[in-house]
Amino acid sequence: MKKEDSTEHLILDAAKEIFQSKGMDGARMQEIADKAGINKAMLHYYYRSKQLLFEAVFKNVFSLLAPQLNSILNDDSSVETKVTNFTADYTAFMMKHPYLPNFIINELNRNEDFILKLQEQTGFPNLEKFKVQVATEINSGTLKPIDPDQLFVNILALNIFPFLGKPLIKALTKKDDASYAAFITSRKTEVATFIINSIKM
Amino acid sequence: MKKEDSTEHLILDAAKEIFQSKGMDGARMQEIADKAGINKAMLHYYYRSKQLLFEAVFKNVFSLLAPQLNSILNDDSSVETKVTNFTADYTAFMMKHPYLPNFIINELNRNEDFILKLQEQTGFPNLEKFKVQVATEINSGTLKPIDPDQLFVNILALNIFPFLGKPLIKALTKKDDASYAAFITSRKTEVATFIINSIKM
DNA sequence: AATAGGTTTAACCATATGGTTAACAAATGT
DNA sequence: ACATTTGTTAACCATATGGTTAAACCTATT
Numbered sequence: 001m002k003k004e005d006s007t008e009h010l011i012l013d014a015a016k017e018i019f020q021s022k023g024m025d026g027a028r029m030q031e032i033a034d035k036a037g038i039n040k041a042m043l044h045y046y047y048r049s050k051q052l053l054f055e056a057v058f059k060n061v062f063s064l065l066a067p068q069l070n071s072i073l074n075d076d077s078s079v080e081t082k083v084t085n086f087t088a089d090y091t092a093f094m095m096k097h098p099y100l101p102n103f104i105i106n107e108l109n110r111n112e113d114f115i116l117k118l119q120e121q122t123g124f125p126n127l128e129k130f131k132v133q134v135a136t137e138i139n140s141g142t143l144k145p146i147d148p149d150q151l152f153v154n155i156l157a158l159n160i161f162p163f164l165g166k167p168l169i170k171a172l173t174k175k176d177d178a179s180y181a182a183f184i185t186s187r188k189t190e191v192a193t194f195i196i197n198s199i200k201m
Numbered sequence: 202m203k204k205e206d207s208t209e210h211l212i213l214d215a216a217k218e219i220f221q222s223k224g225m226d227g228a229r230m231q232e233i234a235d236k237a238g239i240n241k242a243m244l245h246y247y248y249r250s251k252q253l254l255f256e257a258v259f260k261n262v263f264s265l266l267a268p269q270l271n272s273i274l275n276d277d278s279s280v281e282t283k284v285t286n287f288t289a290d291y292t293a294f295m296m297k298h299p300y301l302p303n304f305i306i307n308e309l310n311r312n313e314d315f316i317l318k319l320q321e322q323t324g325f326p327n328l329e330k331f332k333v334q335v336a337t338e339i340n341s342g343t344l345k346p347i348d349p350d351q352l353f354v355n356i357l358a359l360n361i362f363p364f365l366g367k368p369l370i371k372a373l374t375k376k377d378d379a380s381y382a383a384f385i386t387s388r389k390t391e392v393a394t395f396i397i398n399s400i401k402m
Numbered sequence: 403a404a405t406a407g408g409t410t411t412a413a414c415c416a417t418a419t420g421g422t423t424a425a426c427a428a429a430t431g432t
Numbered sequence: 433a434c435a436t437t438t439g440t441t442a443a444c445c446a447t448a449t450g451g452t453t454a455a456a457c458c459t460a461t462t
Binding site: 208239240241242246 | 438439440441442
């Protein structure tokens with residue numbers, strides 16, 4: 001039997017879908033069991049409690065996101081190249097996982113201490129290299145002076161917010177789903193241009 | 202008796218706090234009643250159901266946010282001035298209502314159709330004037346070419362995201378609450394500079 | 403074939419939860 | 433003063449929900 005067909009894995013897949021779309025409070029154990037096509041008791045057999053199943057899902061989902069962040073932080077290309085690649089890659093990734101950003105952000109707001117458990121995990125994104133790199137490029141006159149933390153948050157904000165705020169932005173800009181998808185697609189390059197215009201000397 | 206002391210108002214205030222911090226699914230009617238210091242039956246006497254109480258709260262909260270958006274859209278100052286004022290005002294406003302952005306964003310994601318009820322309300326933000334203005338300033342050579350919708354989303358993103366993603370950003374940038382507050386405060390001017398650097402010809 | 407181990411299910415349990423009711427109190431009008 | 437409406441409470445109800453249990457069901461080992 002393949003690993004993907006194991007009951008434990010079926011449960012995790014079903015739980016990922018339900019928890020991501022409805023959140024911890026909105027999710028129902030019975031609904032997860034139904035989606036997995038198994039008896040509700042199996043959820044507790046493999047994961048003990050709703051809380052532990054949720055944490056397994058959260059860590060799994062976060063481990064999808066972390067590499068996306070690390071990609072911009074830990075390679076040796078210039079800041080300009082990183083911004084360009086990150087914007088394109090991150091947007092493409094999020095178009096495949098539309099519930100992911102809101103899930104992460106919302107659950108971290110619901111329980112601020114939960115991030116502590118993630119920080120201990122290997123692969124938790126580290127900004128040190130990025131900070132040094134930005135400082136170096138500012139010194140060498142390639143970039144205008146800017147606090148690396150501020151720049152990093154700006155990059156995240158411009159890339160993530162369109163997924164978090166989709167319903168609001170759709171209404172404000174009067175777009176339907178198709179034109180919103182086109183809007184997001186064009187951001188793959190627009191956002192990088194916007195950032196680079198701002199910081200390039 | 203002052204309006205603020207009426208039972209109906211006590212309920213709405215308590216419900217605003219509970220719904221904003223815990224969301225529709227996480228909120229408990231009993232907890233709202235306890236916070237308001239009244240009997241649970243009163244919630245149903247004045248608001249019929251949890252859903253209707255929630256909608257009353259949501260509309261009330263959204264009506265706090267809408268003027269903030271309208272302020273950037275509907276006055277006659279230049280785009281540069283608007284961005285500067287909006288960034289400072291919006292950030293100051295959000296520091297006073299820290300749960301508001303996540304509440305709005307998350308509940309709209311939970312129920313995408315709900316925004317339709319808001320659009321009908323008077324005062325729902327309208328972008329037309331802003332779009333014309335950006336187009337005019339691009340034509341006159343004041344601004345670099347940019348799609349007004351993209352610029353608008355960028356402004357929103359840079360201003361709202363630091364409040365939505367606070368727990369995540371705190372962990373990534375290794376800031377405590379005090380240094381995060383300072384970080385946000387410096388964004389009151391940093392964000393405007395960042396945007397203007399990018400779009401000014 | 404018998405045994406032992408893990409796996410799965412239906413039925414069950416205790417509690418939480420949104421909502422209702424009937425009696426009571428406090429205003430309000432006549 | 434009396435009646436009527438409005439506001440308030442404690443007790444109650446039906447259902448949903450996370451979790452448990454005991455028995456049944458494989459499946460591999462002896």
